[in-house]
Amino acid sequence: MLSFLNHYLPNVIQLGWTGDTGWGTSIVQTLYMTFWSALFGGILGIIFGVLLVVTKPGGINPNRYWFNLIDKIVSVLRAIPFIILLAFISPLTMLILHTQIGLNAILVPLTLGIFPFYARQVEVALESVDKGKIEAAQSLGATTWDMIFSVYLREARAELVRISTVTIISLIGLTAMAGAIGAGGLGNTAISYGYNRYNTDVTVVATLLVIILILIVQVIGDHFANGLNHQHR
């Protein structure tokens, strides 16, 4: 078995499992980047998405000033291509973390890159909640917090899980791009040890691992989304 792998995937085996260049290390790095930026970006995205829906004209607490401000922030950040954002944001990263390189440093652009994308999807998901339900809850004297947590977020939860899945998958793509500028992870392995050294076998295996990762996320996401949906019999 090992000789077979050595014969067909010599460079893959050479990288090993542990150590700085190991496969295990890069998988863990990818998961690390994905998890933390999904968490931070997710929280920011939900907050911004909720604020958009609540403050928009005709929302439950309309506020033109806040709506326009948040809307512009999200639109502008979404418009910046991620690869440019990586460079553009580095002074801010320096300010927050006192470093511009490494796994933690990359969390800043990843979070800023993903949250506007997520916020827009949260906005759409919450908008899909039937206006009648909003009205009914208001007629019961529900407070703004009730409206946000018990009506909007709760009623849209299956949709929120679905868009979270899509967002995490996009995020894994972004971590690969971050890897290309040296942040580590499977993207880094594919580019630095594969592509740049003409080790096609490394590139192929790194790509396959990313695909498997994405499929796992998709399956888990679909499972939860279906379990949370009670809209139909």
Added chain:
Amino acid sequence: MSLIELANVSVDFDQKGKTVQAVHDVSLIVESGDVYGIVGYSGAGKSTLVRTVNLLQRPTAGSVKVNGQQLIKDGEQVISHGALQLARRKIGMIFQGFNLLNETSVLENVAFALKHSKLSEDEIEAKSRKLLSLVELADKADFYPAQLSGGQQQRVAIARALANDPNILISDEATSALDPQTTQQILQLLQKLNRELGLTIILITHEMAAVKAIATKIAVMENGRLIEHGRLTDVYLHPKQSLTKQFVGGSLAAMKVLNQLHLAKLAPDEAICQLVYNMSNVTHSIIIDLYREVGVVASMLYGNVELLGDQPVGTLMVLLKGDATKQRAALAFLAAHQVTATVIPESEVNHA
């Protein structure tokens, strides 16, 4: 005692720079214990009007007073956001689309309304279960709304609307999405709530049958205006506006039958006349009396008796035969005997 006072309420919508007046200068008083039916065709402004009662819709002009509390004065909101939330809990509302929260159980849907009550968690659950028993759905507490039929969902919505012991219930086309049998069940439930809990009900509908079944008062809306209102029997027996006549008096059904008959062209001394009368007032046959007293022969073309609440109301379509003097005498005779007589213009009738 007047529970709801709407004074000169108008609602304007801004649609692409154009102002659309959904409700125009409507004044209405609803008294405690009323079942107030508001009828009119779609787009007449019924829903918009009643939404000003709990400020789901802010009126552009006019004043709104509910439960003795001024909500809107001369188009300005005079109640704070927090006070409005409290006021809304005393005004239950049910909707055509039920509008239950689909991701929470039936029990939680009712309990949601009690979130800000003074009750403990256990008391909230107990009260929610009691409300579900009231609407005969105690066994469905742990179901999700989508697992219930439309009628059951509407009953859950009623339980939820009653959670904070409101004294007003607004029903916005609540039976319009239901089949006739389920509609009857919901209407009977509303009537029971009105009689047993003294709940004041505003019933918006485009179905006259629903109003006839349980309403005590009726208001008719057309193009954002309130064109007629009053006690159900008064409006039903003596409709003034042409739209009201279409809605009440069984005129639509009667005209349909009349047009199936393909009558021959009327002779100069003939007229078709609709008679609407309260059966409890009429002890002997008006048709025979008409012949005896006035000498006019009335041949029956159509007849129907309906219940208005508990009162039987008769509708007759007759062909009156007699010269102009006798016809006038006949109409005077009918009016004197509390029969609402309307001469149907010949142009409205199909001829053979």
